[in-house]
Amino acid sequence: MAKLYFYYASMNAGKSTTLLQADFNYRERGMATMLFTAAIDDRYAKGTITSRLDVSANATTFDPETDIAAIVAAAHAHEKVACVLVDEAQFLTSAQVDQLAHLADVVGIPVLAYGLRTDFQADLFPGSARLLALADSLVELKSVCECGRKATMNLRVDEQGRAVVAGAQTEIGGNDRYVALCRKHFVAARQASAAAGA
Template sequence: MAKLHFYYASMNAGKSTALLQADFNYRERGMATMLWTAAIDSRSPGASGFDIVSRIGIGAPAHRFSAETDLGQAIVGAHAGAPIAAVLVDEAQFLTAAQVWQLARIADDTGIPVLCYGLRTDFQGALFEGSAALLAIADRLVELRAVCHCGAKATMNLRVDAVGKPVRHGAQTEIGGNDRYLALCRRHFRESLNQ
């Protein structure tokens, strides 16, 4: 029976790298995959031309989803044309709850495993909609480890401004990398925000 997997972590834990490795493993064995990433992530495609790019420099092309994308229909349609062995979703925190249920139906009804990779919480420690739905219904939850500057497990994402000062308020989604976010343990996250 195929499963819906959720691999989650803070920033800099290697989520995209793990997705790309899983994709490589399927493809190396001659199995077709379908990769998805959030359309809201304007950082890609960059000079590499890839839609999913890891901080260590590897990447792959992918389909883009927005809140309006019917993932179920797109995946079933593609699978009817050429069998898909696995669906891999990067930036899964940006999925809607309805899209998470569409992915669950893909696993349940078509037998295609769905592997989702994303952040658990935003810069204020609140769950993203997609992450909340995945935490609620995924068959398998796997926490990937990121490391705080103190060496402890990083579980929080601190947003910083252009000069490195902590940001406490703002929109839940602001795309950025190491220039905008720091992966911290809860204690250093709290201390950074003076909580």
């Protein structure tokens, strides 16, 4: 039976690298896959999933209006799709996560979704919340805080490296805008920034 998997982590934990490795494993065995990534993520070339190890693959972009299930079903009718892999899954809508569950449950295609669990304020993204509710398997990928403990939080920083404590939930960025920290250092950095009036 096909399953819906949610691989979640903080920034810089290797989510895209892990996705690309899974895709390679399927393709090496002659199986077709479909890759999706968020259209809003403009850090690299549009329509590509790129890891920090400089490995990349082409992908179909999605935005809130994209019917992922319909795209996969159309492709599956021409060539059997062995697996669907979704990067930046935190940007999925709840309805799109339901579509992924449908692909696993009804169409019989395994779906591997990779994304952040929480935003820079430690709040769940809507897509991540729905994945946590529906996924058959939840897998935490590990990242490391500056202190050596497991990093679970995503600290947004300004140009001077100070914690940003307010703003829109989504702001695309990499190491220039986000730092993965353990909860203790995440809270301490936000408190220090708030106390300094930043």
